[in-house]
Amino acid sequence: MTQANIDALLTRLAALEAQNAVRKTIARYMALCDLPCAPLEGEALAALFTDDAVWEGIGPQYAKKFGRLQGRTAIVEMLQRYLPPTPHFASNVHFLTSEHIEVMGDIVKGRWIMLQASAYVDAKAELISARLEIDFAPSSRDENNAWLIRHFRTERLFDAPWQVNPRKETHA
Template sequence: MTDVTDTLTRYLALCDVPARTTGDLADLFTEHAVWEGGGSAYAEKFGRTEGREAIVAMLSAYLPPSPHFRTNVHLLFPGTVDTDGRTARGSWPMQQLSRYESGDTEVMVARLDVTFRLDPDRARISAFRTERLFSAPLMGQR
């Protein structure tokens, strides 16, 4: 389903650093969306955030002008999507490569489980769950 993948790809691109803008993030979520971390590592780190405005505020804490990431890129791998015509549910593996402001680097793999509301103009995220599966420091220059 192209609309679903387009929305998720746009979301990840807006979360990359340096990003051009975060203003479009809000349009990717439904008004009452839920964003949560799953599994022991991410449930504690991210918890659960409810509502479009709260989600954008939480995500913005990791994005410029916040100094959290120096650079950050998300790579989305093929996943599965099921739809009933009004909603779609998908699951994707995602890799994230990060260089933090401290100079530390990390490679991380997570599973994204995402539910979308299929609006006439685009698929919007109504529930987003990320669970870290693997992470390790990257070796190399700081």
């Protein structure tokens, strides 16, 4: 095996590891936005973002609703308006699909289609679909090869009301 072959394999391995780390980051983000949520010890939304991160709503519905937020503190403050102890969601679950992750050295770009199933404290419920485009950067704070959210863009594609049925007890 030549040094060129070894270098090519190392580059491919680094790309696979970056893709896996990005999947972990976006999965933790979604799980921390789900309700009910059971974060792991010491886990926080703020730890998933770079210091200078941008979070923005794009498109006709989300540009006006969310706008553009810059910096980890501003982003987490906005997200906390939808999470306990604020009474907003009674339950909330995110599903991701149509994944595409592209690694370009120190930048990783990911795209997903998200389906969000939400029940609100006012007893209404809806399904929301959004396109997510997210840029990631390697963490300078973490030795575990973590990748952090650098630029999060979300665009609502559609929404639809739905009925949340209370759990029914079944007896065997």
